[in-house]
Structures are given as structure tokens and as C-alpha cells.
Amino acid sequence: MVCESWKAKLDTYLDGELPEEEMREFDAHVRGCPSCSADALTRVQMKRAILLAGKRFTPSAEFRKRIQQGVAPQPQRSFGLSFGLRWALAAAAVILVIGMLTISYVSSRSGRDQIYSEVADLHVAALASSSPVDVVSTDRHTVKPWFQGKIPFAFNLPELQNTEFSLLGGRMTYLDQTPGAHLIYDIRKHHISVLVFQERSLKLSASWDETSLAPKRLPFNMETWSQGGLRYFVIGDANAADIDSLAKLFKATS
Amino acid sequence: MSDGNKTIAGWFTLVYVSETSLASGSFEQLAMPHFERLYNFACWLTQDRQEAEDLVQETYTKALKGFASFQQGTNFRAWIYKILRNTFLTSRTGLKATATVPLDVEGEEEVLPTAKETPESILLQRSDWQLLQQAMERLPVTYREVLLLCEVEEMSYQEISSTLGIPIGTVMSRLSRARKTLRADLRPGVQEG
Numbered sequence: 518m519v520c521e522s523w524k525a526k527l528d529t530y531l532d533g534e535l536p537e538e539e540m541r542e543f544d545a546h547v548r549g550c551p552s553c554s555a556d557a558l559t560r561v562q563m564k565r566a567i568l569l570a571g572k573r574f575t576p577s578a579e580f581r582k583r584i585q586q587g588v589a590p591q592p593q594r595s596f597g598l599s600f601g602l603r604w605a606l607a608a609a610a611v612i613l614v615i616g617m618l619t620i621s622y623v624s625s626r627s628g629r630d631q632i633y634s635e636v637a638d639l640h641v642a643a644l645a646s647s648s649p650v651d652v653v654s655t656d657r658h659t660v661k662p663w664f665q666g667k668i669p670f671a672f673n674l675p676e677l678q679n680t681e682f683s684l685l686g687g688r689m690t691y692l693d694q695t696p697g698a699h700l701i702y703d704i705r706k707h708h709i710s711v712l713v714f715q716e717r718s719l720k721l722s723a724s725w726d727e728t729s730l731a732p733k734r735l736p737f738n739m740e741t742w743s744q745g746g747l748r749y750f751v752i753g754d755a756n757a758a759d760i761d762s763l764a765k766l767f768k769a770t771s
Numbered sequence: 772m773s774d775g776n777k778t779i780a781g782w783f784t785l786v787y788v789s790e791t792s793l794a795s796g797s798f799e800q801l802a803m804p805h806f807e808r809l810y811n812f813a814c815w816l817t818q819d820r821q822e823a824e825d826l827v828q829e830t831y832t833k834a835l836k837g838f839a840s841f842q843q844g845t846n847f848r849a850w851i852y853k854i855l856r857n858t859f860l861t862s863r864t865g866l867k868a869t870a871t872v873p874l875d876v877e878g879e880e881e882v883l884p885t886a887k888e889t890p891e892s893i894l895l896q897r898s899d900w901q902l903l904q905q906a907m908e909r910l911p912v913t914y915r916e917v918l919l920l921c922e923v924e925e926m927s928y929q930e931i932s933s934t935l936g937i938p939i940g941t942v943m944s945r946l947s948r949a950r951k952t953l954r955a956d957l958r959p960g961v962q963e964g
Binding site: 528529563568570573581583584585 | 807835
């Protein structure tokens with residue numbers, strides 16, 4: 518009867534799951550009990566048989582490869598840097614890019630403002646001069662030939678019939694160390710300068726905005742555009758519509 | 772501007788991929804050592820190699836996806852076996868296999884008398900692994916899984932309890948019944964031959 522209570526716990530004993538104290542008592546009992554000892558031996562053999570029989574199925578190499586590919590880390594351009602360092606580098610890269618973009622924008626804007634400013638200066642200087650024009654003529658067929666040999670390009674002047682504009686004359690000018698033509702027109706007692714230069718000679722930014730008007734801090738209206746390899750500036754204290762009308766006359770002529 | 776954006780996006784992608792890969796690398800190190808045994812266990816549960824492959828594949832997919840929820844330092848083996856077992860239970864084969872589940876009755880263990888000719892001795896005499904494997908296949912899935920986890924995977928009762936989501940007492944009673952059923956199946960006159 519005593520052995521029956523031991524045998525009820527035999528499997529748990531062989532699984533090593535009895536409390537430590539009980540395991541020691543069981544050890545002692547099995548060593549002294551032939552019946553329990555024999556039972557324990559056969560059950561251990563059975564456990565061994567199940568272990569061997571249970572390891573029955575082996576996956577194919579192909580299946581293993583498929584699973585391995587599924588869980589393997591994706592190829593990466595890791596430099597073996599720590600998490601924090603990588604984030605710091607990423608942040609530095611972002612700041613660098615933003616900084617470069619800002620510098621580029623400021624530089625571009627600065628260059629553009631400088632050109633506007635110089636064009637305005639040329640306009641004011643001409644009007645302030647005792648002789649605003651070197652060739653005084655209302656006839657475009659007189660003014661145009663006057664520039665021949667003085668500037669490295671030719672350009673056309675618009676026909677002003679049926680317009681309020683009148684040509685006062687022209688002079689040579691320089692912008693960004695580049696020679697160009699400076700024409701002065703009149704409309705309702707407002708003077709408008711038209712300046713023409715070779716586009717390739719001006720160190721203008723690639724981001725020059727064709728439609729951009731003069732910065733608000735300049736007290737003039739201005740339009741600029743590129744046509745036929747020439748850069749045109751129309752600037753004056755006339756209203757924007759007049760500036761635009763004269764610009765359109767030049768665009769239609771060129 | 773667009774180049775700048777690409778550069779920034781590239782950095783963030785690199786960092787994100789790196790972190791995901793770190794998690795993936797850690798998962799691979801923990802999960803792949805269990806691959807062969809998981810497949811073997813899956814074959815025993817499904818009794819079909821193709822189904823077992825699908826089961827293992829789905830297990831790894833679920834485990835990788837849910838790896839963030841795994842608490843580092845806890846029992847990974849029990850965690851991934853539990854995923855496999857739960858995935859099996861919700862499969863068509865699993866639902867069919869568990870449609871008739873033997874009742875867990877504790878305290879009704881039969882103590883087999885010591886006999887000269889026991890199932891174990893017969894088995895050993897014949898050295899017939901196929902006989903034992905067939906008997907294991909015939910076990911109800913609830914007995915088969917607990918027997919395999921204990922004897923083949925050599926899990927502790929606590930690990931089995933975690934894997935199957937049942938109390939340790941139920942682990943012990945199912946294990947006892949599984950062994951009893953297996954022994955009865957192997958008894959002379961029960962199986963053919």
C-alpha cells in the first residue's frame with residue numbers, strides 16, 4: 518500500500534517536478550524498493566523511447582532558407598554606429614542641408630537685390646545728370662545706329678506711334694562691368710529707363726525670376742525679362758501699367 | 772531643393788531601416804534556433820508536412836510582427852510555441868482536431884500494477900519506433916501536445932503551462948492521461964500484430 522502512493526507520483530518524480538524535499542525522499546525509497554525501482558527503470562526507458570520517436574520530422578533546407586530570409590535583417594548601409602550617434606548624424610545632416618539651402622536662398626536673393634539696386638541707381642544717375650542722354654533724338658532710327666560699335670550687340674527699338682510714350686534719347690551704360698544700352702522714354706512727364714544687356718555677360722543668378730517686380734523698398738516700378746539672349750530692364754516712377762505697356766512694346770519688337 | 776529633400780528623406784529612411792533591422796536581427800538570433808523543433812512539433816500537430824510548413828511560416832510571421840510585445844528576459848521558447856499552438860488551434864485542422872477534447876479529470880489516475888510484460892518492455896524488445904509513433908499519432912491532440920512538450924521538448928511543467936495557457940495541475944493531469952492512453956494503446960492485443 519505504501520508503494521502505491523509512491524507509484525502515483527512516479528512520473529512526476531521522473532520528470533523532476535517534485536519539490537526538492539520530496540525528491541530526496543523518493544530517491545531514498547527507489548533505492549530501497551525493488552518494485553518501484555523496476556517501474557522507474559521501465560518508465561525512464563519509455564521516456565527515452567518517446568524522446569527518440571518524437572524527433573521524427575526534419576524540415577527541408579529549402580524551407581529553412583525561406584524562413585531564414587523572412588526573418589533576416591534587410592541589407593542596410595549601416596556604419597556600425599550606435600543608435601544615438603546615428604540620430605545625431607541625421608540631425609546634423611538635416612541642419613547642414615537647411616543651412617545650405619538658406620545660404621543659397623539668401624545669396625540668390627542678395628544677388629538679385631543688388632542688380633535691382635544697381636539698375637535703379639543707373640536710372641536715377643542718368644536723370645540727375647546734366648546730360649541724361651548722349652544721343653538726343655526722338656527718332657529710333659537715329660538712336661539705334663548710334664549704339665553701333667559702342668556695345669557688342671544690336672537690338673530693336675519699338676515704334677511709338679499711337680502711344681503716349683516718346684523717346685528722349687540714349688546713352689551707354691555699364692552694369693556688372695558689362696556694357697549696355699540705356700534708353701530714356703517719357704510718358705506724361707514721367708521718365709522711364711530701358712536698359713539692355715547681353716544676358717550671358719551678366720552674372721545673374723539662375724533663379725532669377727522673370728516676372729518678379731522690384732523690391733518694395735525701391736521707389737520704382739520695374740520689369741525685367743530675357744529675350745533673344747538679351748536682358749531687358751524697364752524702370753521708372755511711372756505707374757506699373759505704363760511700365761508694363763512699354764515692356765510689351767519692346768517684347769513685340771525684339 | 773528636391774535634392775535636399777531626398778537627402779533628408781534618405782537619412783530618415785536609413786535610420787528607420789537600421790532600427791527595424793536591429794529588432795529583426797535580435798529576433799532572428801532568438802527564433803532560428805527553435806526552427807527545427809518548431810517544425811517537428813508542427814508536423815506532430817497537423818500530421819501533414821505541407822500544413823506544418825504553412826503553420827511554421829505563419830508562426831514566424833506573427834512572431835516577427837509582434838516581437839515588440841515580447842518582454843526581453845522572459846521565456847522566448849514558451850512565447851513562440853504558444854504562437855504556433857494558438858495559430859494551429861484556429862486553423863481548419865486544429866479546429867477539427869480539438870472538436871472532441873477529452874475531459875480533464877484529476878484524481879482518477881489508474882495505478883498500473885507491475886507486470887512482467889509491460890508496454891515499455893514490449894516496445895524495447897521489438898525496437899519498433901514506428902509502433903510508438905503510430906500510438907503517439909493516435910493520441911488526442913490535447914494529450915499529444917502536452918506529451919511532446921514534456922518528453923520531446925523537455926519543457927518544465929511551468930513552461931508547458933505558459934505555452935498552453937493552462938494551470939500546472941491541468942498540465943499534470945493531461946500528461947498523466949496521455950501516458951496512460953499511450954501505454955494502453957501499446958498493450959499487447961490492442962494494436963494490430
